[in-house]
Amino acid sequence: EVQLVESGGGLVQPGRSLRLSCAASGFTFNDYGMHWVRQAPGKGLEWVAGLTWNSDKIGYSDSVRGRFTISRDNAKNALYLEMNSLRTEDTALYFCVRDRYASSFYYLDFWGLGTLITVSS
Amino acid sequence: QSALTQPPSASGSPGQTVTISCSGTSSDIGLYNYVSWYQQYPGKAPKVIIYAVNQRPSGVPNHFSGSKSGSTASLTVHGLHEDDEADYFCASYAGNNKFVFGSGTKLTVL
Numbered sequence: 001e002v003q004l005v006e007s008g009g010g011l012v013q014p015g016r017s018l019r020l021s022c023a024a025s026g027f028t029f030n031d032y033g034m035h036w037v038r039q040a041p042g043k044g045l046e047w048v049a050g051l052t053w054n055s056d057k058i059g060y061s062d063s064v065r066g067r068f069t070i071s072r073d074n075a076k077n078a079l080y081l082e083m084n085s086l087r088t089e090d091t092a093l094y095f096c097v098r099d100r101y102a103s104s105f106y107y108l109d110f111w112g113l114g115t116l117i118t119v120s121s
Numbered sequence: 122q123s124a125l126t127q128p129p130s131a132s133g134s135p136g137q138t139v140t141i142s143c144s145g146t147s148s149d150i151g152l153y154n155y156v157s158w159y160q161q162y163p164g165k166a167p168k169v170i171i172y173a174v175n176q177r178p179s180g181v182p183n184h185f186s187g188s189k190s191g192s193t194a195s196l197t198v199h200g201l202h203e204d205d206e207a208d209y210f211c212a213s214y215a216g217n218n219k220f221v222f223g224s225g226t227k228l229t230v231l
Contacts (some may be wrong), residue, residue: 030202035220044124044225045159045167045210046128050218095166105220107141109178112167 002026002110004096012086019117022079022096030054030074033099035108036081038092048094049081053102064090083095086119093117125150125211125223132229133201141226143194143211151192155214158187158196160207167210171196191201198228206230 020036049070050114051058054087058070069082079096093114100109128142132171133139143158150156157197169178171187174194184199186228209225211223 037222044208045161045212046124047212047220047222050220056156057218059220060175061219100172105214105218106155107169107172108159108167109172111168113166 004112006096006112006115009117011118013121017084020081024077029077035097037066037097044117054064088119091119127223127226130227134231135201137201139198141196143223145192149213149215153214156194157212159210162190162207201230203230
């Protein structure tokens with residue numbers, strides 16, 4: 001059974017940092033690209049960042065570029081999101097998501113349940 | 122990098138056909154056939170229902186269909202069911218290792 005389990009969320013003050021993790025199981029992790037997608041309370045989906053199976057292609061939304069860093073460890077079947085200089089507008093449920101393709105951004109075929117980040121003083 | 126534009130809401134009675142539009146640009150929908158659609162129920166994770174403009178993943182009911190004309194994609198729900206009531210989001214590859222979602226449409230079954 002495919003599983004994506006996010007962790008690392010919580011309450012954090014503006015300007016601070018946080019690292020999200022996603023543990024993948026039930027599939028060959030390095031056969032797939034991966035993404036982070038967020039959803040603010042009551043709002044729509046926003047793509048945050050993505051990378052291919054070997055991290056040779058990495059992309060970020062304009063809203064997080066320069067503050068967030070996506071990475072993966074294929075040996076540990078894990079995806080990460082390092083978030084710095086957090087802002088109140090980063091408050092959202094963060095989903096770890098699998099891309100159907102390994103080498104490009106195609107479509108998102110499996111989603112975790114998400115981890116909630118609240119940025120507030 | 123702006124969100125793709127969807128109508129905030131759509132509605133129809135059971136059995137009717139409803140179409141949701143998704144307007145992009147010549148840099149995303151207009152350039153790539155990597156349009157996908159996601160269904161999301163309240164409090165749940167999204168689920169892909171259409172990929173590559175008009176392909177349905179295994180297990181997705183065939184009353185969902187997708188199409189594209191120029192920079193606008195569309196999701197059509199044929200023969201509305203009560204359990205089609207959900208939020209729907211389009212998405213597209215936008216080049217330069219970027220992905221973009223639509224603003225979302227709340228579908229109500231009257």
